[in-house]
Amino acid sequence: MLGIGDDAAAWKPSGSHLSVITSDALVDGVHFRSGRMSALQIGHRAMAANLSDVAAMGARPVLATVALGVPPEAHEEQLLDLYRGMQALASGHGVRIVGGDIVRAPALTLALTLVGEVRRSHLRRRDGACPGDVVAVTGPLGASHAGLLLLDRDLPVAPELARRARDAFATPQPRVREGRWLAASVHLHAMMDCSDGLATDLGRLARASGCGATVEAVPVDPAACAVAQALHEEAAAYALDGGEDFELIVAIAPRAFAHLSARFEQHFGRPLLRIGRMEKREGLRLLEASEERELASSGWDHLRP
Amino acid sequence: MLGIGDDAAAWKPSGSHLSVITSDALVDGVHFRSGRMSALQIGHRAMAANLSDVAAMGARPVLATVALGVPPEAHEEQLLDLYRGMQALASGHGVRIVGGDIVRAPALTLALTLVGEVRRSHLRRRDGACPGDVVAVTGPLGASHAGLLLLDRDLPVAPELARRARDAFATPQPRVREGRWLAASVHLHAMMDCSDGLATDLGRLARASGCGATVEAVPVDPAACAVAQALHEEAAAYALDGGEDFELIVAIAPRAFAHLSARFEQHFGRPLLRIGRMEKREGLRLLEASEERELASSGWDHLRP
Numbered sequence: 001m002l003g004i005g006d007d008a009a010a011w012k013p014s015g016s017h018l019s020v021i022t023s024d025a026l027v028d029g030v031h032f033r034s035g036r037m038s039a040l041q042i043g044h045r046a047m048a049a050n051l052s053d054v055a056a057m058g059a060r061p062v063l064a065t066v067a068l069g070v071p072p073e074a075h076e077e078q079l080l081d082l083y084r085g086m087q088a089l090a091s092g093h094g095v096r097i098v099g100g101d102i103v104r105a106p107a108l109t110l111a112l113t114l115v116g117e118v119r120r121s122h123l124r125r126r127d128g129a130c131p132g133d134v135v136a137v138t139g140p141l142g143a144s145h146a147g148l149l150l151l152d153r154d155l156p157v158a159p160e161l162a163r164r165a166r167d168a169f170a171t172p173q174p175r176v177r178e179g180r181w182l183a184a185s186v187h188l189h190a191m192m193d194c195s196d197g198l199a200t201d202l203g204r205l206a207r208a209s210g211c212g213a214t215v216e217a218v219p220v221d222p223a224a225c226a227v228a229q230a231l232h233e234e235a236a237a238y239a240l241d242g243g244e245d246f247e248l249i250v251a252i253a254p255r256a257f258a259h260l261s262a263r264f265e266q267h268f269g270r271p272l273l274r275i276g277r278m279e280k281r282e283g284l285r286l287l288e289a290s291e292e293r294e295l296a297s298s299g300w301d302h303l304r305p
Numbered sequence: 306m307l308g309i310g311d312d313a314a315a316w317k318p319s320g321s322h323l324s325v326i327t328s329d330a331l332v333d334g335v336h337f338r339s340g341r342m343s344a345l346q347i348g349h350r351a352m353a354a355n356l357s358d359v360a361a362m363g364a365r366p367v368l369a370t371v372a373l374g375v376p377p378e379a380h381e382e383q384l385l386d387l388y389r390g391m392q393a394l395a396s397g398h399g400v401r402i403v404g405g406d407i408v409r410a411p412a413l414t415l416a417l418t419l420v421g422e423v424r425r426s427h428l429r430r431r432d433g434a435c436p437g438d439v440v441a442v443t444g445p446l447g448a449s450h451a452g453l454l455l456l457d458r459d460l461p462v463a464p465e466l467a468r469r470a471r472d473a474f475a476t477p478q479p480r481v482r483e484g485r486w487l488a489a490s491v492h493l494h495a496m497m498d499c500s501d502g503l504a505t506d507l508g509r510l511a512r513a514s515g516c517g518a519t520v521e522a523v524p525v526d527p528a529a530c531a532v533a534q535a536l537h538e539e540a541a542a543y544a545l546d547g548g549e550d551f552e553l554i555v556a557i558a559p560r561a562f563a564h565l566s567a568r569f570e571q572h573f574g575r576p577l578l579r580i581g582r583m584e585k586r587e588g589l590r591l592l593e594a595s596e597e598r599e600l601a602s603s604g605w606d607h608l609r610p
Contacts, residue, residue: 001323002325002428002430005513006362006430006431006432006497006513007327007357007358007359007361007362007431007497007498008325008326008327008358008359008361008362008364008419008421009325009326009327010323010324010325010362010423010428011323011324011325011326012323012324012425013318013323013324015320015321016320018306018315018316018317018318019315019316019317019318019324019420020307020313020314020315020316021313021314021316021368021370021403021404021418021420022312022313022314022370022404023370023371023372023404023405023406023416023418024372024406025372025373025374025406025408025410025414025416026408027374027408027409027410027411029411030408030409030410031408052312053312053313054312054313056312056313057311057312057313057315059313063326065326065327065328065418066328067328067329067330067372067416067418068330069330069332069374069414069416098326099326099327099328100328101328101329101330101416103330103331103332103335103336104332104335105330105332105335105412105414106332106334106411106412107410107411107412109330109374109410109414109416111328111330111372111406111414111416113326113328113370113372113418114313115324115326115420116313118315120317123307123315125307125311126311126312127311192311192312193312208310208311
């Protein structure tokens with residue numbers, strides 16, 4: 001109803017829905033490096049991180065505000081590209097940027113806030129998982145971390161996989177449509193986005209739900225496999241601890257999983273990947289060659305024997 | 306319905322109201338100096354700036370998110386005090402802090418977003434003023450700038466006025482109740498908050514409304530008068546160009562002003578101060594000793610003859 005230019009923006013929220021709100025900040029040198037990414041990509045990533053949080057609630061994103069901290073060395077075209085990057089992804093999901101703030105700052109800083117709407121019955125939290133639930137993710141993991149590693153060096157990786165990794169890092173696609181679709185099922189007990197790596201985020205979901213989980217299969221993206229192979233590293237680590245993949249982690253009633261995942265694949269043209277199960281026993285475990293290993297949510301590598 | 310700890314917070318918006326949203330960011334070294342203000346005061350000021358924007362729409366503030374950028378040298382007690390400062394002012398206005406983000410940053414940064422609610426008929430914009438409207442403010446101006454000047458030096462100012470100036474700077478009171486009360490009148494045509502000085506902000510209101518304004522009387526706070534006198538400066542400049550006073554500027558139908566201001570004084574125990582009138586003629590003018598002088602919204606002093 002009222003956008004940029006007044007003391008605040010105004011809109012008419014749906015009378016039958018709940019509203020959701022999330023804020024995420026990204027700082028140059030901490031969350032991205034402006035020298036190594038284009039402003040378009042930085043804007044895209046900032047918007048993707050916030051859209052992903054709204055998606056994880058099962059909500060439809062509606063509007064965004066942007067507080068931009070601008071360092072002395074920034075130039076106009078760079079700032080316009082930041083907005084273009086945010087705008088392109090936002091409008092692709094029907095989101096309007098309705099206001100914000102521009103301030104001087106020692107480093108480029110993007111603090112975004114997103115508001116969404118969701119039917120009360122479709123709101124999905126991270127604390128609703130039950131022991132026995134199937135754990136699944138909306139896509140393979142680790143490609144974003146592989147793309148980050150490719151920023152640093154040239155590696156003997158097939159060009160199409162290198163591009164896939166770089167795209168996953170620079171222009172990640174938040175699973176907004178997938179989140180809304182999944183949230184419409186009463187059998188979906190819990191959902192959150194995978195922004196800090198599977199080990200950390202599944203650990204959080206399990207703790208919030210008062211149970212534990214065992215990961216039976218780590219779905220590693222082929223681009224992550226290729227980069228890991230070139231570096232003689234373990235690709236599973238990229239998925240478990242890499243972060244920034246922005247896939248959704250879900251806990252689904254076991255008897256409903258087969259049907260739901262078949263319909264998911266029909267609808268989106270790619271599978272809902274089963275990765276394990278929720279359990280009464282607290283903690284996070286990884287099943288490797290029929291042996292269980294404890295996973296630390298603080299970082300997979302740290303507990304490597 | 307759902308606060309801190311999930312991917313997003315959720316609430317039930319009023320079905321009969323509009324929602325409003327505003328984001329303001331404050332950066333150490335730009336908007337405040339952490340060495341010269343307590344963390345409690347910094348938190349208070351950040352929340353006050355956002356509450357003031359919601360007040361200026363005639364809305365009731367409901368909830369806030371906080372994205373906090375934390376530099377390496379920050380310590381825990383300082384961050385807790387920041388939140389305490391925000392929390393104390395927020396809860397005094399019925400606002401809940403429902404989420405946000407904490408990130409590393411080169412300088413202490415507070416990016417706040419506030420959501421409020423307002424009846425559609427009570428929403429007040431800055432572009433509704435008409436030629437002939439009385440311009441008024443909810444309180445005298447300039448004390449915040451006087452308080453800023455007192456941070457730098459000791460001046461021969463009466464202790465109670467010095468304290469008043471310091472309080473105006475460090476813990477400004479957003480006019481949330483006043484904004485909602487005023488917005489209930491159909492005779493209130495436009496409203497905005499005075500955060501950048503009267504000359505700048507009244508200039509914006511006039512431009513947005515497609516008209517001009519003449520300031521007939523500048524309401525200078527006694528604390529601003531005392532500090533200006535001690536420094537041999539003009540107190541009116543503090544009000545016109547100082548900023549950060551967070552009073553509300555309103556444009557009111559002329560036939561309604563007397564009655565509305567009398568009721569305002571009855572209700573709040575202090576007057577609604579008439580400062581001038583809106584005019585068809587564009588631009589901003591100051592009436593001094595029956596002579597008009599153009600006011601530049603970029604800064605009062607710059608055009609001083």
